[in-house]
Amino acid sequence: MCKAAFAGSFDPPTFGHFDIIKRAAALFGNLVVIVAHNAEKACLFSAEERQFMLSSFIKAQSNINVIICPAGTMLVDCLRKNDVNTLVRGVRNGFDFTYELETARVNEIFFSGLETIFLPSRPELTAVRSSAVRELAAYNADISQFVPKEVAAAIQKKLTGKSYENYI
Numbered sequence: 001m002c003k004a005a006f007a008g009s010f011d012p013p014t015f016g017h018f019d020i021i022k023r024a025a026a027l028f029g030n031l032v033v034i035v036a037h038n039a040e041k042a043c044l045f046s047a048e049e050r051q052f053m054l055s056s057f058i059k060a061q062s063n064i065n066v067i068i069c070p071a072g073t074m075l076v077d078c079l080r081k082n083d084v085n086t087l088v089r090g091v092r093n094g095f096d097f098t099y100e101l102e103t104a105r106v107n108e109i110f111f112s113g114l115e116t117i118f119l120p121s122r123p124e125l126t127a128v129r130s131s132a133v134r135e136l137a138a139y140n141a142d143i144s145q146f147v148p149k150e151v152a153a154a155i156q157k158k159l160t161g162k163s164y165e166n167y168i
Contacts, residue, residue: 004086004117007034007075009130010050011043012151013057016128020090020119021058027117031064032082037071044134044158047071053151076111085113092121092128 006024010017025031035050045053047068055066069078079087087107089100097118104116121128133146137155144152 002028002086003030003032003084004028004088005032005034005079005082005084006088006090007036007069007078009038009041009043010035010054011041011045011130012133012147012155013050013054014125014128014130014133014147014151015145016090016092016121016125017054017130018057018148019122019125020088021054021064022061023119024088024117025058025061025064028086028088029063031088032084033058033064033066034069034075034078034082035066036069036075036078037073041131044155049154053154056150057148074110076107076114079114080111085111086115086117088117088119090121091118092126 004024004027006021008017021031021033033054035047035054037047051066051068058064058066067082069075079085087104089104091097091100100116100118107114107116128146133143134155137143137152138159143155147155
């Protein structure tokens with residue numbers, strides 16, 4: 001069976017992420033979801049919290065495994081370590097495609113033979129961005145159309161300084 005990975009910061013995981021995960025898992029025998037560190041982003045949730053949120057919503061699918069790519073580790077090294085040579089990327093629009101294509105070309109320099117597959121977002125999910133969700137939540141806007149209710153609750157708890165434990 002073919003194995004692929006879908007990587008992202010997932011801060012927070014959104015319905016857009018879950019849609020790409022579901023679709024990629026249907027295309028590949030095994031899917032590794034990689035919670036990656038992005039030095040350009042200040043995350044609201046720790047990598048372990050993001051892994052927990054993702055795992056909580058995909059636990060019924062036995063062909064999906066959620067792992068963390070440690071900070072300071074290049075994604076291509078994490079892919080190699082996990083015997084993955086196909087990377088799935090979700091794209092919402094032309095800007096995403098241009099960025100992801102450039103990133104795919106750089107990844108190929110460091111991982112010869114890596115294939116990148118682009119899955120377009122569903123039309124109703126093209127406006128969903130984790131950064132926008134965090135910003136809207138900071139203004140107490142209703143984010144239920146972008147993230148599961150448990151994720152929305154976890155965001156509010158983080159933003160208000162309440163305990164994160166047992167939010168799901």
